[in-house]
Amino acid sequence: xxxxxxxxxxxxxxxxxxxELVLAxxxxxxxxxxxLTECPGRVLAEDVAADISxxxxxxxxxxxxxxxxxxxxxxxxxxxxxxxxxxxRESRKPVGAGxxxxxxxxxxxxxGADAVVMIEDTEPLAGGVRILATAEPGQHVRRAGxxxxxxxxIASAGDALRPALVGMLAAIGRTAVRVRQRPTVAVxxxxxxxxxxxxxxxxxxxxxxxxxxxxxxxKEIGARPVYLGISxxxxxxxxxxxxxxxxxxxxxxxxxxxxxxxxWIKQVLAGLGGEMRLWRVxxxxxxxxxFVVAEERPVFGxxxxxxxxxxxxxxxxxxxxxxxxxxRRVFRPVASAILERDYRKPAGRMHFVRVSLSERDGRLHATxxxxxxxxxxxxxxxxxxxxxxxxxxxxxxxxxxxxxxxILRDDLREDPGF
Ligand code: AMP
Ligand code: MG
Numbered sequence: 001x002x003x004x005x006x007x008x009x010x011x012x013x014x015x016x017x018x019x020e021l022v023l024a025x026x027x028x029x030x031x032x033x034x035x036l037t038e039c040p041g042r043v044l045a046e047d048v049a050a051d052i053s054x055x056x057x058x059x060x061x062x063x064x065x066x067x068x069x070x071x072x073x074x075x076x077x078x079x080x081x082x083x084x085x086x087x088x089r090e091s092r093k094p095v096g097a098g099x100x101x102x103x104x105x106x107x108x109x110x111x112g113a114d115a116v117v118m119i120e121d122t123e124p125l126a127g128g129v130r131i132l133a134t135a136e137p138g139q140h141v142r143r144a145g146x147x148x149x150x151x152x153x154i155a156s157a158g159d160a161l162r163p164a165l166v167g168m169l170a171a172i173g174r175t176a177v178r179v180r181q182r183p184t185v186a187v188x189x190x191x192x193x194x195x196x197x198x199x200x201x202x203x204x205x206x207x208x209x210x211x212x213x214x215x216x217x218x219k220e221i222g223a224r225p226v227y228l229g230i231s232x233x234x235x236x237x238x239x240x241x242x243x244x245x246x247x248x249x250x251x252x253x254x255x256x257x258x259x260x261x262x263x264w265i266k267q268v269l270a271g272l273g274g275e276m277r278l279w280r281v282x283x284x285x286x287x288x289x290x291f292v293v294a295e296e297r298p299v300f301g302x303x304x305x306x307x308x309x310x311x312x313x314x315x316x317x318x319x320x321x322x323x324x325x326x327x328r329r330v331f332r333p334v335a336s337a338i339l340e341r342d343y344r345k346p347a348g349r350m351h352f353v354r355v356s357l358s359e360r361d362g363r364l365h366a367t368x369x370x371x372x373x374x375x376x377x378x379x380x381x382x383x384x385x386x387x388x389x390x391x392x393x394x395x396x397x398x399x400x401x402x403x404x405x406x407i408l409r410d411d412l413r414e415d416p417g418f
Pocket of ligand 2: 190191192233255256262304
């Protein structure tokens with residue numbers, strides 16, 4: 001590898017410009033067929049329509065008696081019981097005038113009957129039943145095909161496989177489904193100062209926490225991390241790791257994208273081919289972002305400070321991965337919350353402020369979780385959301401509503417309040 005240092009050409013761009021540029025490189029991965037128990041969290045790669053009716057036949061919504069509504073237009077009415085129908089048993093005897101069949105929820109309505117009277121509205125008689133309440137035709141009858149019938153569209157490519165959809169697929173008799181592949185993502189830490197957590201000694205070195213926060217963030221969305229460990233700040237060693245990393249669908253490195261003496265990422269990425277870009281994204285935290293498409297794979301050089309890494313992952317890497325996985329919605333939801341404290345900053349960069357959220361009087365309130373420096377991981381640990389303060393703003397007064405990007409999937413309050 002050439003040893004001449006390349007002077008970083010830092011193009012300054014906005015968050016939305018950077019997001020658009022990286023998303024332009026994100027293409028859905030090929031599809032694969034997986035069994036129903038493997039598919040939760042994946043994204044459909046096919047359209048699915050029903051080819052059967054559910055329910056398959058008219059059936060009872062209640063435990064009670066299947067009757068002819070005309071027989072119970074005046075009550076009490078005494079009917080002869082001609083059959084007993086638990087769920088799953090097919091009826092053999094039609095229900096004639098003056099007759100009823102004892103029926104359980106889910107059992108098919110016998111021929112001749114057109115309504116069900118629930119058991120609470122009846123009294124037993126020897127060999128029969130006394131009906132105490134009138135019934136309209138169709139009462140407590142679940143119609144064949146009232147859920148789906150042949151041709152009903154159920155889901156389309158791009159839909160996430162949530163539990164209800166997985167259940168629906170099972171209900172129509174599917175045992176497997178076509179989904180997008182999950183991307184493998186190489187995670188590489190760079191930095192002479194870094195060690196693994198089990199090598200932490202009192203020698204001034206620090207743990208590569210990014211190795212773990214990134215793997216966790218990847219697992220959260222169903223991507224498959226491939227951890228390549230820590231590389232020292234030596235360009236040849238870093239390049240070797242990147243070449244290994246290109247066996248994965250996406251590559252993420254952290255550290256070494258600043259302008260320090262040992263910041264080699266830009267030079268290494270330039271050597272991988274493709275147009276190497278180094279952006280000073282107008283945001284805080286998370287400013288420098290190196291990006292190249294090498295061998296058709298997006299390769300991200302994220303900054304080293306843990307919160308910069310995570311915020312850059314949120315804004316740029318996560319949407320790319322979700323798009324590759326076939327998701328239609330690739331951004332975190334954004335809500336509006338009232339900022340609880342004054343916030344001041346210089347104009348020029350968009351700030352992502354780590355906040356906790358609470359709900360009062362039907363409104364969300366956002367409270368900064370502590371020191372907002374990009375190396376302070378604890379304030380990120382405590383954050384439910386990132387409050388967004390516009391690049392040009394210099395002050396947001398307490399009490400002002402701000403957009404908050406929800407980075408937590410959990411509900412805001414544990415007590416459902418109902
Ligand atoms: P760099 O961009 O390499 O100058 O790193 C910026 C800061 O982030 C330095 O204080 C590094 O020690 C720290 N840092 C870099 N990589 C990691 C990592 N993998 N885990 C935790 N901190 C890191
Ligand atoms: Mg470094």
